[in-house]
Amino acid sequence: MNRKHYSRWSQVWVLAFGCLALQQASAQAPLGHRLQGDRIIVDKASYWRHWTGPSHVVDVHPDGTVKPHFFRHVYNIIAEDRAVFAKPVDQPGIRKADRAIMNLQRTPTLEADGSLTLSKAEQLIKFLNRDFKRFPGNHSQIPLNGRLLTIVDTTLSGDGKTVSLRLRDERTGVASTREFGAKDKIAFPVYDYVQRVGVSRVGSNEALAPHIVDGDRDTFWEPDLAATPDKWWIEIDLARAIVVEKVVLHFVDETLGDPFRQFRVMLAPQQKLIQAQSRVLQFKVVGQTRAPNTDQRTMAFSSADTPGFSEDDGGRTEWTGRMAQTVRILIGDSKLGRAHQIDKAAWDALTVDERGDILYYIRDDVGFEEPVEQAIYESLPQEQQGRKEYYIRERPRLAEVEVWGWGDNLSPKLIDGGGSVSFTGPEVPAGGFDGDWNTTFRMPAWFSNNPTAGILTVDIGARVWLDAMRLAVPSIPGYITEVADGSRDPNGRLRWRQVSLPDRMEGGFKRAADLFDPPLDIRFLNLRLPGIARTSGFFYDLTEVLLYTEGFVSQASLVSDIIRLPGPRNFGAIRWDPPPGTHPPGTTAEVRTRTGDLLVQQIRHFDVNGNEKTKEEWDKLISSWKGPIDTTFALGSGWSPWRQQYLQPGDRDRSPGLRNYQQ
Structure with missing residues (x-):
């Protein structure tokens, strides 16, 4: 893992001036430019996003600047990706008592005009059975009078014929209650789903689970020790399969609680979107305590220091780490109500949930003491009542988890x-x-x-x-x-x-x-x-x-699609910002243009999976397998080659003039 750090800006940054759509092709077609008087201007993020180029290596920033993406080496996936990484996924099939994983997020799908995309109408009771409280951290919603209202609670009548919905308008906060027929047919919203980095499942205390990935060492998750030990676990989803090099557990400070006494860390290369499907995950133990842990507040397991952490390549290549998407932490032991003994005054000062056990002892005639139940102790004469031992409850609390993985x-x-x-x-x-x-x-x-x-x-x-x-x-x-x-x-x-x-x-x-x-x-x-x-x-x-x-890419190109000019024109100056000489060392930005008069219409056919088909193949598909037909325009004959790069802002556009189109 100790390798030279190559952190470079692109050595050539190529930009082709223009925009994305034919002005007259559609009045609502999104463009990568605007026409203002006798100028063509590209200065907004919304314009740049309609240019053609490798968007996975180029970042368009909200202020309208375009920069090469910086690719990381080994980094903390949770800390750096939790807020920004989102993997689009299909809607999971929820049935019976299923629930989706906790890190699955959804937003209503919108049409091109900004209106809601609605599903085929279905009975209200069927929608509630498959959707309400089945997506942790997400709302179930119902469209009413042009607004999308959140379903807060439901009540089914005794005869099963009506449903009372408690609703909330998220924009105004106004709550209301409405009565519906259980079999009323309603068109509900369609959603887009993404899988984010975060806690996916937990055995107990679900409300506390997000604290282990929030970046705050003063917040924590702890298992419900009143539950059976098979509920003492928590799981994190990295949202895609990554080569993991190290897992670090940070327990709370001693003023807030205790570390896990015995535990295991396991990794699995896959994930499932339904909570009940976790049994198919192929976990491998990559780290565990070998003796009770009473004082270590940070524990790390890595390919460099932990035998069995890395997958085996037979020593034939330079492989390190383990393919993983899911991290699970299981607690194997706890002292429960007897973490350690304290005096009565300290015990009385504890909150109720921090107070541990009290041990009661019977004393015989020679002074020998042995523990007894509280009821027996309190029934004894005073001379037979021995000492009481007071304990603080063990508070096994995990504050934060780091997962270090191999690069972007x-x-x-x-x-x-x-x-x-x-x-x-x-x-x-x-x-x-x-x-x-x-x-x-x-x-x-x-x-x-x-x-x-x-x-x-x-x-x-x-x-x-x-x-x-x-x-x-x-x-x-x-x-x-x-x-x-x-x-x-x-x-x-x-x-x-x-x-x-x-x-x-x-x-x-x-x-x-x-x-x-x-x-x-x-x-x-x-x-x-x-x-x-x-x-x-x-x-x-x-x-x-x-x-x-x-670091940064070596070279990337952004190319506009075709600008339809108001008519044949001669061109003036071309300007861009920042100018040469202001880029980071070792980088350049090249700006080139070309012009032409002819366009060729291209019609492409796709199936429902997005695979391109010939027209003949598409015609033979059954209707449910037919995807969209895409009409675009390509360059015809007579277009000029790309001009040599312009050296300074203000240089005259050297593309042939009196043309109808420009890139």
């Missing part, structure tokens, strides 16, 4: 961000690049006698400093990794070079890590799984392909 994996946001993953075969490789241990990509073995088959190609969408690649799989025979920076040979083919070591080609792997120092300046990556004769026809599951960069 490029893969989960790569496809949606503007990169791509392709395969020379019918298989769809997205399952190996989504940060989800529940999905995989089935990849066949590659053979040299058919060199163009069985190749997985990744286009990152921008040039990055690749400093690590990791593979997490059930088993593969070996692998070959090649990279390219985007340069091409005289035939127009990418110039590939192999970066994996020769010993990676055979021997079998379940975990593998290749670290690149210095990092590789690349945009494209190829992966092959070399087979032997007996593996012909074999397929191998790629659960996760993890790609890491640190």
Whole structure:
């Protein structure tokens, strides 16, 4: 983990001036610019978000500035990602007494005009049975008179025919009560769901659970010691599968309570959105107490210091850490009401919930004492009543948890961000690049006698400093990794070079890590799984392909779509901010333009899963499998090439004038 820190701004930051949509294509089409008099202006975040580019490596800030994203090395996932990371997920299927995990959040889905998206009407009683109090931390809502009201409580009549709803308007705080028929049909809101970093399940004291991830060492979770020991546990969801290097537990200060006396820390690579489905999680113990812990307020378990924490790569690669999405902490022992003995005055000064046991002793004629029940003690004559021992209750309280993981994996946001993953075969490789241990990509073995088959190609969408690649799989025979920076040979083919070591080609792997120092300046990556004769026809599951960069990207481009000009125009000056000379050291920003007159309409067809189809294929789909039809415009003939970069704000636009369109 002690590696050189590459923290660089992009060496070339390429911007193409323009905007996103044809002005006359739709009166409501979102644009990446505004026309103001004789000027085209791009100065707001809403404009930049409509430009085309690798959004997974570029950040658009609320003030309208655009910056390359900073990629982290090993960092505290909970502290840094809890407020910002959100993984979109499908609505879980709730049934019977199911509840969703606690870190699943939802917001009403909106139409393009800002109105609510509503579901097909259903009976009120059926909606309440599947939704009300089934999503911890989220509201169930009902639309009434153009407003969306929160359902606070429900009361079903004795005959089961009517339901009384106690409602609250979240905007005004006004509460009301309304009567409905249990079988009244109502169109309820449709929701968008995201999975966040946070507590997902807990055995007891659910209201206290969020305190272990709130960044405040003075707040805490403690188990309900009155419950059975199988309820003394808590669980954290990292929201995607990550290579975890270290888990740190911080217990409260001694003035607030005690550390856990005996406990285990377990990691599982997957998660389920329904609480009752936790039994399928494949937990592995990565740390535990070996003796009662009475005074250690911070305890850490890591790949560097804890045997069995890391997964085993057979010592053949540079793998460290363990693939994990779920962290579970189980308490194994407690002294309950007898944490330690105190005097009566101190016991009397405690709050009721802090007071522990009182032990009562009977005294015989020779002064020997032994414990008895309180009722027996109080029935004894005074001369037989022995001493009383007073105890403070054990208060096992966990204040905070740290989970340190390996960097910002490029893969989960790569496809949606503007990169791509392709395969020379019918298989769809997205399952190996989504940060989800529940999905995989089935990849066949590659053979040299058919060199163009069985190749997985990744286009990152921008040039990055690749400093690590990791593979997490059930088993593969070996692998070959090649990279390219985007340069091409005289035939127009990418110039590939192999970066994996020769010993990676055979021997079998379940975990593998290749670290690149210095990092590789690349945009494209190829992966092959070399087979032997007996593996012909074999397929191998790629659960996760993890790609890491640190610092800023090497190069990224933002390109507008097409600006429709008011008419043929000659161009004046082009300006941007900040100007050259004000960027961080080692970085540049390039601005280029082009113009043209002709556009070509493109019509693309998709199925319900988002896969593009030909028109003929789309026509053959049954109606429930047909997805949207997307109409866009592409450049026609006669467009000028990109002009050479402009050197200073105020330079004259050098693209050919008297054209109808510009980028």
